Amino acid sequence: MANRIVLNTISYHGKGAIKEIVNEAKARGFQHIFLCTDPDLLKFGVTKKVTDLLDEAGLVYTVYSQIKANPTIQNVTDGVAAFKACGADSIVTVGGGSAMDTAKAIGIIIANPEFEDVRSLEGVAPTKNHAVPTIAVPTTAGTAAEVTINYVITDVEKERKFVCVDTHDIPEVAVVDPDMMSTMPKSLTAATGMDALTHAIEGYTTKAAWELTDMFHLEAIRLISKNLRGAVENTPEGREGMAMAQYIAGMGFSNVGLGIAHSIAHTLGAHYDTPHGVACAMMLPIVMEYNAEYTGERYREIARAMGVEGVDQMSQAEYRKAAIDAVKQLSKDVGIPENLAGKIKEEDLDQLAKDAFADACCPGNPRDTNVEELKELYRKIM
Ligand SMILES: NC(=O)c1ccc[n+]([C@@H]2O[C@H](COP(=O)([O-])OP(=O)(O)OC[C@H]3O[C@@H](n4cnc5c(N)ncnc54)[C@H](O)[C@@H]3O)[C@@H](O)[C@H]2O)c1
Ligand SMILES: [Fe+2]
Numbered sequence: 001m002a003n004r005i006v007l008n009t010i011s012y013h014g015k016g017a018i019k020e021i022v023n024e025a026k027a028r029g030f031q032h033i034f035l036c037t038d039p040d041l042l043k044f045g046v047t048k049k050v051t052d053l054l055d056e057a058g059l060v061y062t063v064y065s066q067i068k069a070n071p072t073i074q075n076v077t078d079g080v081a082a083f084k085a086c087g088a089d090s091i092v093t094v095g096g097g098s099a100m101d102t103a104k105a106i107g108i109i110i111a112n113p114e115f116e117d118v119r120s121l122e123g124v125a126p127t128k129n130h131a132v133p134t135i136a137v138p139t140t141a142g143t144a145a146e147v148t149i150n151y152v153i154t155d156v157e158k159e160r161k162f163v164c165v166d167t168h169d170i171p172e173v174a175v176v177d178p179d180m181m182s183t184m185p186k187s188l189t190a191a192t193g194m195d196a197l198t199h200a201i202e203g204y205t206t207k208a209a210w211e212l213t214d215m216f217h218l219e220a221i222r223l224i225s226k227n228l229r230g231a232v233e234n235t236p237e238g239r240e241g242m243a244m245a246q247y248i249a250g251m252g253f254s255n256v257g258l259g260i261a262h263s264i265a266h267t268l269g270a271h272y273d274t275p276h277g278v279a280c281a282m283m284l285p286i287v288m289e290y291n292a293e294y295t296g297e298r299y300r301e302i303a304r305a306m307g308v309e310g311v312d313q314m315s316q317a318e319y320r321k322a323a324i325d326a327v328k329q330l331s332k333d334v335g336i337p338e339n340l341a342g343k344i345k346e347e348d349l350d351q352l353a354k355d356a357f358a359d360a361c362c363p364g365n366p367r368d369t370n371v372e373e374l375k376e377l378y379r380k381i382m
Helices: 017-027 039-043 048-056 073-086 097-111 186-205 211-232 236-256 260-272 276-294 298-305 316-333 346-358 371-379
Strands: 010-013 033-036 061-064 090-095 134-138 150-155 160-165 173-176
Touching: 010 017, 010 236, 017 048, 017 090, 017 134, 017 173, 033 048, 033 073, 033 097, 048 061, 048 090, 061 073, 073 097, 073 150, 090 097, 097 134, 097 150, 097 160, 150 260, 160 260, 173 236, 186 211, 186 236, 186 260, 186 276, 186 298, 186 316, 211 236, 211 298, 211 316, 260 276, 260 346, 260 371, 276 316, 276 371, 298 316, 346 371
Parallel strands: 010 173, 033 061, 033 090, 090 134, 134 173
Antiparallel strands: 150 160
C-alpha cells in the first residue's frame, strides 16, 4: 500500500498569527461561526484574544464551552444541538486537545448526521463528507489536534476513551500562535510538552513509520528537548520552539499512528481522569524499555536528537540506555511525577489492560503485546 500524508490546507505559525483568523474567516465566507472552546479558557481570558479579533471585524459567532478535559460523548451531542440551534455554518475552535477534539466530532456529525450517536465514529468510520469548515487554534503545545486526523472522546458509561481516525476531520486552517500558550501554568506546559515528545518518539518507532514521518519526528524530538525546559519557565523562545515542535510531531504521528504508551494513557484518562500528558510522560520511558529490542538503530537517532554526545561510539545497549535516560531526565527536569502513587487499584488491572489492548494505538506498537504483559507495565507506575 502507498504511504499517505494528510495535512492542513493552510497553517500559520509564529507570534501574532491569530490575526490571520479574520482574513481566513472572511475569505471563506463564514457567516456565523460556532466558537468551540472550554470554560477555563473563557474564564482566564485566553479565548478573548480571538473573540476580540472577531468582534473588531464584525464577524458573527456563538460560543460553545460545555467541554470538560477528556471530553465526553455528552459534550459532543450537546455541541451538535447548540450548533444547529444557532444556525452556524463554520467552526473556530480555541483550546487544547479537549476543545479541538470536541469541535472535530461536532463538525463531522453536522456534515454526516448518520453518525450522531458518536460511538459509531470509533476507529476509521466511513463518513462521506468533510467536516464543517474549521479553523483550529491550539492553546496547549502538545496534542497537535489542529493538524491530526484523530480525535479522542470519552465514553463515561463504559469508562473508556475511544480514538476516531478520519481524514474528513482535519481542520482546513491551523493557526499556531505561541502567544495563545503563554498563559499555561508550569505543570500543564510540562505535561502537554511531554505528550508531544511521546507523539514524536512513538511515531518514530511505530510499525508504519517511513522517511517523511521520520523527518518530522526527529526534528520534533530535537526541538522539544531544546525548548521544553524554557517553555516551562515561560521564555518566548521556549514557547515558540514548543508551538512549532508539537505541530511538527503532529504532521508525523497523525499519518502513521502511535504505540502503547498512548493506549495505556487513554485508559488512565478514562478510568481516573489522569491528564493525558502526565499519563504519556509516565509511560514513555517504561514503554521505551519494553520496546527497545524491536527498534533496531532508532534509539541512537533519538539520543542524538535529544543532544546526547558520542552516540556513534556507543554500543547498542549504551545508546538505547542513553535515549531512555535522556527522556527520564527531561521528564524529571520539568517536574513530572514518576508514578500515580496508589491511584491504580489491583482489581482494576484486568480491565485496564484489556482496554489498552483493544485501543486503536496498540497495533502500531513496534513490539506485539498481550494483556498479561500490559498489566506488568501498569504495575511499574502503581
Ligand atoms: N486529536 C489528537 O490527535 C490528540 C492527540 C493527543 C491527545 N488528544 C486528546 O487531547 C486531550 C488533552 O488535551 P490537552 O492536553 O491539550 O489539554 P486539555 O485541552 O484537556 O486542557 C487541559 C486544561 O488546560 C486548560 N488550558 C488549555 N490551554 C490553556 C492556556 N493557554 N492557559 C491556561 N489554561 C489552559 C484547559 O482549560 C483545561 O482546563 C485528551 O482528551 C487527549 O486524549 C488528542
Ligand atoms: Fe497524546
